[in-house]
Amino acid sequence: MPDIIRLLPDSIANQIAAGEVIQRPASVIKELLDNAVDAGATEINVIIKDAGKTLIHIQDNGSGMSPTDARMSLERHATSKLRKAEDLFDIRTMGFRGEALASIAAIAHVEIRTRRAEDTIGNKLLVEASVVNVQEGCQCPVGTSVIVRNLFYNVPARRKFLKSDPVEMRHILDEFHHLALAFENIQFRLYHNDEEIYNLPAGTLRNRIISIFGKKINEHLVPVDEETNYVNFAGYIGKPKLGKKSRGEQFLFVNRRFIRSSYLQHAVKSAYEDILPPDQYPFYVLFLEINADKIDVNVHPTKQEIKFEDERLIYNYLRVACRHALGKYSITPSLDFEQEVAINRSTGDAPARTSFNSGMSGQERDRHQEKENIKKWGALLESIEGFSIAKSEEHHDTATVTNTVFTEHTDDLDPFANVTPVQLWQRYIVVTGLTNMLVIDQRAAHERVLFEDMMKNLASHNAAVQKLLWPETIQCNITDAVVLRDLVPHLQSLGFDIAEFGHDTFIIHGIPAIMTDIVSPQQAIDDILDRFKEGHQMAEMKPLEKIAFVLASNLSRRRGEIMTTEEMQALIEQLMASENPYASPSGRKTFITFGREEILKRFQS
Numbered sequence: 001m002p003d004i005i006r007l008l009p010d011s012i013a014n015q016i017a018a019g020e021v022i023q024r025p026a027s028v029i030k031e032l033l034d035n036a037v038d039a040g041a042t043e044i045n046v047i048i049k050d051a052g053k054t055l056i057h058i059q060d061n062g063s064g065m066s067p068t069d070a071r072m073s074l075e076r077h078a079t080s081k082l083r084k085a086e087d088l089f090d091i092r093t094m095g096f097r098g099e100a101l102a103s104i105a106a107i108a109h110v111e112i113r114t115r116r117a118e119d120t121i122g123n124k125l126l127v128e129a130s131v132v133n134v135q136e137g138c139q140c141p142v143g144t145s146v147i148v149r150n151l152f153y154n155v156p157a158r159r160k161f162l163k164s165d166p167v168e169m170r171h172i173l174d175e176f177h178h179l180a181l182a183f184e185n186i187q188f189r190l191y192h193n194d195e196e197i198y199n200l201p202a203g204t205l206r207n208r209i210i211s212i213f214g215k216k217i218n219e220h221l222v223p224v225d226e227e228t229n230y231v232n233f234a235g236y237i238g239k240p241k242l243g244k245k246s247r248g249e250q251f252l253f254v255n256r257r258f259i260r261s262s263y264l265q266h267a268v269k270s271a272y273e274d275i276l277p278p279d280q281y282p283f284y285v286l287f288l289e290i291n292a293d294k295i296d297v298n299v300h301p302t303k304q305e306i307k308f309e310d311e312r313l314i315y316n317y318l319r320v321a322c323r324h325a326l327g328k329y330s331i332t333p334s335l336d337f338e339q340e341v342a343i344n345r346s347t348g349d350a351p352a353r354t355s356f357n358s359g360m361s362g363q364e365r366d367r368h369q370e371k372e373n374i375k376k377w378g379a380l381l382e383s384i385e386g387f388s389i390a391k392s393e394e395h396h397d398t399a400t401v402t403n404t405v406f407t408e409h410t411d412d413l414d415p416f417a418n419v420t421p422v423q424l425w426q427r428y429i430v431v432t433g434l435t436n437m438l439v440i441d442q443r444a445a446h447e448r449v450l451f452e453d454m455m456k457n458l459a460s461h462n463a464a465v466q467k468l469l470w471p472e473t474i475q476c477n478i479t480d481a482v483v484l485r486d487l488v489p490h491l492q493s494l495g496f497d498i499a500e501f502g503h504d505t506f507i508i509h510g511i512p513a514i515m516t517d518i519v520s521p522q523q524a525i526d527d528i529l530d531r532f533k534e535g536h537q538m539a540e541m542k543p544l545e546k547i548a549f550v551l552a553s554n555l556s557r558r559r560g561e562i563m564t565t566e567e568m569q570a571l572i573e574q575l576m577a578s579e580n581p582y583a584s585p586s587g588r589k590t591f592i593t594f595g596r597e598e599i600l601k602r603f604q605s
Helices: 010-021 025-038 067-072 085-089 100-106 156-160 165-182 205-213 215-220 262-271 311-328 337-346 367-382 442-459 478-493 521-534 543-555 565-576 596-604
Strands: 043-049 055-060 109-115 122-128 131-138 143-149 187-192 195-200 221-227 231-238 250-254 257-259 284-290 420-424 428-432 437-441 465-475 497-502 505-512 591-594
Touching: 025 043, 025 055, 025 100, 025 143, 025 165, 067 122, 067 131, 100 109, 165 187, 165 195, 165 205, 165 250, 165 257, 165 478, 195 205, 205 215, 205 231, 215 221, 221 311, 231 311, 250 262, 262 311, 284 311, 420 565, 428 442, 428 565, 437 442, 437 565, 442 543, 442 565, 465 497, 465 521, 478 497, 478 505, 478 521, 478 543, 505 521, 521 543
Parallel strands: 043 187, 250 284
Antiparallel strands: 043 055, 055 143, 109 122, 109 143, 122 131, 187 195, 221 231, 231 284, 250 257, 420 428, 428 437, 437 591, 465 505, 497 505
């Protein structure tokens, strides 16, 4: 039997290595920007076309390379950063593995032009599928220019899995933000399809944050500056007003390297305890400076995960530093939002809210429709094992109550005459008068009702629009504008009269009629953007469903709101008449049941 184990050809090995390092256009930009920063550049230009699928061009004015270095940079594991194994534990540069250019050259057409300050002529290389076809002298400025064309041209399976241009552009902007925030002393420019997206001059960190996220953020930034004998902290955290439901605006850097660490993110979030709602995340741009021998950055191909020698100590220091900064600027705990809403509603000061029967006339509900809803409620409850309606004694014609919820005579009898809803803790509705006790989550139930109402209006092309007396202008940062631009047609389908106004600004002339004064257009759009950037909770939803879900979540009855008996009854009937009364759009249960036997057991145990 012949031998079957062979060494892989270099071309295949290079493509495998590229698959670990280069996952999408944003990966190319990250690796090339790392190299430009390490080269000592003070100006870096990023030029892309079609979200990097067609062209990625990185220009820098760094140290450049000699002809030999330029050729060696294309070899796997060729690096100027490491000389011995011990150097792995004292890494202070961004790129160090020597895989970036080799990996990129394996799956794209690459052109490199580079010149050192002491050289009179530069060097040009043309590379295709790891093969250097041309290496010759050329005229070029000091520094390095790398042009990457037709990414994944020879790996069609990888190219097929690239997302749409807006999605890939969001990933590129994320990587660009990481480097731009980490090195505020470098001028960065970004161009997409011949349009200037960013022009960030060198300056202070505060100015860099404002340039990226907009001027409105300036008044909500709180500086952090703490030094210890183990680690130093610097940067800015946001006041509670900047809190969002997505995690997209949390930036943590260790020795100027952006990292992802849910453990340390929790340390920052815990500093906001009692001053930020549990479902929101604070804004922060924080820098940790620590001795390189206390960390290991060589644990992941993307270099965005780091191991700490003592992570628990870092956690405690970070939490205290953020808490101290918040205390120094007198940011004290605010009144609990849900409690405040409950107080306002109980005193009659709550904002007007659309009733549960919004879209219907104010007259009494049609009797036939009421019967249909009641029948559906009964059928639903009957499908639950052991559940039935407990009829009053005067209607008991038989010795026992069967599991049949309704009979042919329900037209003359109200099977819910003894059903009484009671609000519990201003967040649940307890329904008695049934053989089983029904407990409804008022917010989850209202989310389901509102979501289905919006989707039905959409299906019938009947999304009612309420014109605004004064149009509202929405000013976005670059990243949000990319997302919102893609969502405008879907927002219009759901009743938003919204259009782009230029320079990352959008103007709203009207909102869905179902929206109320309790949610402003700005708040609604911000929440929609947050959820789309986060995305994990709605991964299986279509864009229209996602928007409807966010609106339903915003407009739903908050936990802590007091409801009248009529409001509770209306919510129950609408829930039981919905297509899927069992769960909210996010998958939370809308109700649970407790049987008589289960309750008796609890008392007997």
